Amino acid sequence: MTQDVEMKDEEALPQAPLPSDSASILQHLKEGASFIEAASYTKEVRRIARAVRLTIQLRRKLTAPLLSAFLDYALLPGSEAHARLSAYLPKVTIGMAWKLIMMMPTSAVQAPAKHILPELEIYCYLLVILFLIDQKRYDEAKACSSASIARLKNFNRRTVDVLASRLYFYYSYSYELTGNLAEIRGNLLALHRIATLRHDELGQETLLNLLLRNYLHYNLYDQAEKLRSKAPRFEAHSNQQFCRYLFYLGKIRTIQLEYTDAKESLLQAARKAPFAAQGFRIQCNKWAVLVRLLLGEIPERIIFMQRGMEKALRPYFELTNAVRIGDLALFRNVAEKTGLRNISISYSRISLADVAEKLRLISTNPIADAESIVAKAIRDGAIEASLDHANGWMVSKETGDIYSTNEPQAAFNSRIAFCLNMHNEAVRALRFPPNPHKEKESAERRERQQQEQELANHITEDDDDDF
Amino acid sequence: MDPKLTEVAQLFERFKAAFVRNDFDTCSNFLSQLKVKLTEFRSLPPLFEDTPNAIRELTLARDIYEHAVVLSVKIEDQDAFERDFFQLKSYYTDARDRLPPSPQEYPILGLNLLRLLVQNRIAEFHTELELLSSAALENPCIKHAVELEQSFMEGAYNRVLSARQTVPHETYVYFMDLLAKTVRIILSGK
Numbered sequence: 176m177t178q179d180v181e182m183k184d185e186e187a188l189p190q191a192p193l194p195s196d197s198a199s200i201l202q203h204l205k206e207g208a209s210f211i212e213a214a215s216y217t218k219e220v221r222r223i224a225r226a227v228r229l230t231i232q233l234r235r236k237l238t239a240p241l242l243s244a245f246l247d248y249a250l251l252p253g254s255e256a257h258a259r260l261s262a263y264l265p266k267v268t269i270g271m272a273w274k275l276i277m278m279m280p281t282s283a284v285q286a287p288a289k290h291i292l293p294e295l296e297i298y299c300y301l302l303v304i305l306f307l308i309d310q311k312r313y314d315e316a317k318a319c320s321s322a323s324i325a326r327l328k329n330f331n332r333r334t335v336d337v338l339a340s341r342l343y344f345y346y347s348y349s350y351e352l353t354g355n356l357a358e359i360r361g362n363l364l365a366l367h368r369i370a371t372l373r374h375d376e377l378g379q380e381t382l383l384n385l386l387l388r389n390y391l392h393y394n395l396y397d398q399a400e401k402l403r404s405k406a407p408r409f410e411a412h413s414n415q416q417f418c419r420y421l422f423y424l425g426k427i428r429t430i431q432l433e434y435t436d437a438k439e440s441l442l443q444a445a446r447k448a449p450f451a452a453q454g455f456r457i458q459c460n461k462w463a464v465l466v467r468l469l470l471g472e473i474p475e476r477i478i479f480m481q482r483g484m485e486k487a488l489r490p491y492f493e494l495t496n497a498v499r500i501g502d503l504a505l506f507r508n509v510a511e512k513t514g515l516r517n518i519s520i521s522y523s524r525i526s527l528a529d530v531a532e533k534l535r536l537i538s539t540n541p542i543a544d545a546e547s548i549v550a551k552a553i554r555d556g557a558i559e560a561s562l563d564h565a566n567g568w569m570v571s572k573e574t575g576d577i578y579s580t581n582e583p584q585a586a587f588n589s590r591i592a593f594c595l596n597m598h599n600e601a602v603r604a605l606r607f608p609p610n611p612h613k614e615k616e617s618a619e620r621r622e623r624q625q626q627e628q629e630l631a632n633h634i635t636e637d638d639d640d641d642f
Numbered sequence: 643m644d645p646k647l648t649e650v651a652q653l654f655e656r657f658k659a660a661f662v663r664n665d666f667d668t669c670s671n672f673l674s675q676l677k678v679k680l681t682e683f684r685s686l687p688p689l690f691e692d693t694p695n696a697i698r699e700l701t702l703a704r705d706i707y708e709h710a711v712v713l714s715v716k717i718e719d720q721d722a723f724e725r726d727f728f729q730l731k732s733y734y735t736d737a738r739d740r741l742p743p744s745p746q747e748y749p750i751l752g753l754n755l756l757r758l759l760v761q762n763r764i765a766e767f768h769t770e771l772e773l774l775s776s777a778a779l780e781n782p783c784i785k786h787a788v789e790l791e792q793s794f795m796e797g798a799y800n801r802v803l804s805a806r807q808t809v810p811h812e813t814y815v816y817f818m819d820l821l822a823k824t825v826r827i828i829l830s831g832k
Contacts, residue, residue, distance in 0.1 A: 396769040430772055431765035544798050551797020 200236050203229060204245050204302070208295060215294045215334050223294065223337045230302065237306045239264050245302065249295050256296050260303050263319050293330045297323065297338045304345045313352045320346040324366070331373060340381040340413075347385040356389050363389060367406075376409055380416045387423040396430045403427065410603075418448045422459055429462065434470045441466060457487045464491045471513050473499050515549065519558040519571040527567045542567065644695050647702070650679050654706055661709060666717050673713065676706055687732040700741055704733040708746045711753070715813045720757065727754050735773070749811045752783030756817040759791055760824060767791060782810045790821070799825050 207226040214222035243264050250257040300323035307316035324346050327339050343366065350359050363386050370378035383406050390399035403424065411417035421444035428437035445459035460478060467474050479485065479492040498513060514534055518525060530549065531541035538544050549569050552558050559572040577583070657672040680686060685696035686703050693699070707730035714722035727750070734747055751774070758767040771779075771788070778784055786809070793801040802825050806818045 394772040396772055397766070400769075430768050432768060433765070538801070540800070543800050547797045547799050549797075554797075 197238070197241055200233055201241055201244060203233055204241075205248065208245075208249050208298065211294045211298055212292060215292050218334060220334060220337055223334060226298070227301075227337060227341055230298075230305070234305050234309065237302065237309065239306070242302060242306055246299055249299055250291055254291060256291060256299070259322065260299055260319075263303050263307060263315055293332060294334055294338060297327065297330070297335055297342065300326070301338060301341055301345070304342070304349070308345065308349060308352070313349055316345070316349040317353060320349050324362070328366075328369065333375070336375045336377055339375070340377045343378065343381050343385060347389070351388075351392070356392050360386070360389050371407065377412045377416075379407065380412055380420070384416055384419045384423065387420070387427075391423060391426060396427055399423070400427050400431070414447060414604075415449070415452075418444045418452075418455070421447070422455070422462075425459075425462060425466075429466055434466050438463060438466045438470060453483055456481075457484050460484065460488060461491055464488070464495065468495060468498055471516070515552050516558050519560050519569070522569075522571060524568055524570050527569060530569060646679070646682060647695055647699060650676065651702060653679070654702065657706075657709065661713065664716075666713065669713055670717070673706075673710055677710075680706065687736060690736070697740060700733065700737055704730065704737075704741065704744060707733065708744065708750060711750055712813055715753065715816050718816060720761070723754075723757060727757075748778060748781040749783045749813070751778070752781070752787045752810070753813060753817065755784065755787035756790070756814060756821070759787065759794065760817050760820045762824070764791075764795075783814075786810050786814070794825075799829060 207229045210222045210226040210229070214220065214226070243261060246257055246260055246264075250260070300319065304316055304320050304323065307313075307319060320342065323342050327335070327342060330339075343363075347356070347359065347363065350356050363382055367379060367382040367386065369375075370382055383403070386402060387399050390396070390402070411420075421440045425437045425440035425444060428434075428440060441459050441463040445456050445463060448456050448459065460481070464474050464478065474495055479488045479495075481488075515530075518530060518533055527542045527545045527549070531545035534545065534548070536544050536548075546562065546564070546567075549558075549560070549562060553560055553562070561570050561572065562568070563570055653672060653676055657669060657676065660666075660668040660672065680703050683693075683699045683703070684691040685693040685699045707726055710726040711723060711730060714720075714726055730750065733741070734744075734751075751770075755767060755770060758764075758770065774784060779788065786805070790802060790805055793799070793805075803822055806815070806822060809815055809818055
């Protein structure tokens with residue numbers, strides 16, 4: 176599980192015509208900056224989220240001169256933040272003249288803000304870190320992200336939260352890339368505590384996932400589960416974070432042998448993940464296939480044929496096939512029960528020696544082994560059979576008409592429950608923009624009420640007149 | 643040498659002498675004194691401060707807790723085992739890079755696996771297993787516990803019962819007896 180399962184937080188946006196040359200990229204960055212400025216003044220968090228999405232689209236096109244031009248624009252040249260961030264960028268000498276040209280139209284359009292907004296400063300940090308990671312300069316990315324985290328602790332503004340959660344992610348990611356995740360565990364825990372105190376739910380969500388990832392990276396399932404069960408849970412703010420959480424939960428449950436729960440989490444994670452997050456979905460599917468095999472289920476063929484996953488899931492497909500045909504030599508410890516179930520379906524009566532041979536039990540006393548294994552399977556309810564010790568037989572019970580049992584009802588119920596759950600989640604996921612008509616409506620209603628009141632007054636007055 | 647460290651080392655020697663004599667009451671007595679004294683060292687978990695004597699203190703403390711675990715098996719106290727083991731565990735995991743490996747590590751980890759098996763805490767058993775390297779899994783003490791778990795899950799109880807003869811370490815006998823009892827209870831419940 177050391178493979179990169181970074182899930183890009185790109186939502187399936189209607190793709191804006193992507194900028195082709197540097198000038199327009201800079202223009203886009205400035206647009207992002209203006210979103211952030213506006214958000215900072217109006218306290219609208221959603222605009223910052225929009226700026227972040229815009230940035231992710233531009234990510235691959237960032238270059239050093241471009242960034243330094245943007246830094247000059249967004250941060251006051253000569254200020255402390257500016258100096259600190261520029262230090263991470265390679266020096267541009269030839270680019271200077273070009274940069275000046277770039278600056279020309281901007282100064283005419285908009286004068287830079289007099290004081291630096293914290294949001295904007297953090298945004299610049301995010302850009303620089305993205306750039307450094309993409310340039311594979313991980314040590315600098317580490318230094319830069321650590322500096323940004325230190326800076327973040329000073330701001331307690333809700334509008335910073337969205338940017339902060341992205342920074343946490345890249346902070347952990349840069350440490351993961353250099354292979355020293357264990358170093359930052361204490362720091363992440365401290366950040367999680369701060370986020371909890373500030374009611375920064377998105378930050379808590381992100382940090383909880385990072386911590387789980389951190390623990391699982393070192394196989395510390397015990398700690399991960401303890402943290403997970405104690406950390407406060409609330410309704411998910413970000414779909415991506417929720418997917419990750421489900422995936423980690425599924426992994427923990429698998430190790431704890433709670434396969435039913437694990438399967439549910441993993442399948443849900445695979446389904447909820449955005450289509451672009453291919454690596455993540457492959458991981459989810461791999462784990463889900465294993466868990467389903469352990470449960471004695473045979474995953475459908477279609478799972479292995481999903482676009483872009485055929486190759487990655489190939490070994491899992493072969494494993495599934497081995498289980499399906501019943502080649503026990505390949506997966507002895509995985510699904511003895513499945514093998515036994517197949518035997519009990521195929522034979523109404525079979526000697527224990529044959530069972531031992533079919534299950535390929537290798538020991539000094541295979542018949543005794545087979546007997547105890549069958550006994551356990553009967554007790555666990557895996558097969559419907561009885562043992563004849565005197566003759567050394569396993570006698571399978573006739574499978575009666577399945578429709579006379581509660582089985583179809585239970586299957587039907589679980590499907591209905593699944594659909595209802597899906598529907599409820601879909602309804603819950605709907606988002607509405609703050610309603611601009613609402614105010615108008617209530618104003619109208621007030622007016623109407625007033626009119627009615629006046630009318631009523633008139634009537635009573637008329638009544639009075641009658642007397 | 644630090645006088646505090648010398649004092650603890652001497653006390654520990656007396657503990658070991660009583661341990662060899664199988665005088666377990668005296669041992670428990672010494673052990674609680676030792677534990678109190680260990681709290682004064684700042685180089686031990688959870689602080690892990692880098693003091694000049696850190697390595698020597700850590701090694702001594704690890705040795706003490708290893709004896710504490712074995713003692714708890716001998717006086718057949720499972721709760722004490724769990725407490726001592728968890729204190730010991732952080733020496734094996736968090737201080738791994740700084741200390742030379744202990745020869746007792748695998749026997750004790752195997753004992754813990756066995757305890758989880760006896761107490762039927764299978765989820766924790768597998769969580770612990772995930773922490774072990776593939777080299778550790780080859781160790782006879784660990785392998786013993788892992789194979790037991792497999793026979794246990796498959797229902798090959800005859801193998802569980804016969805495994806008592808092949809214990810890799812004398813301390814394992816106590817848990818093997820308990821395990822045999824567990825198996826008999828399960829079988830009689832059928």
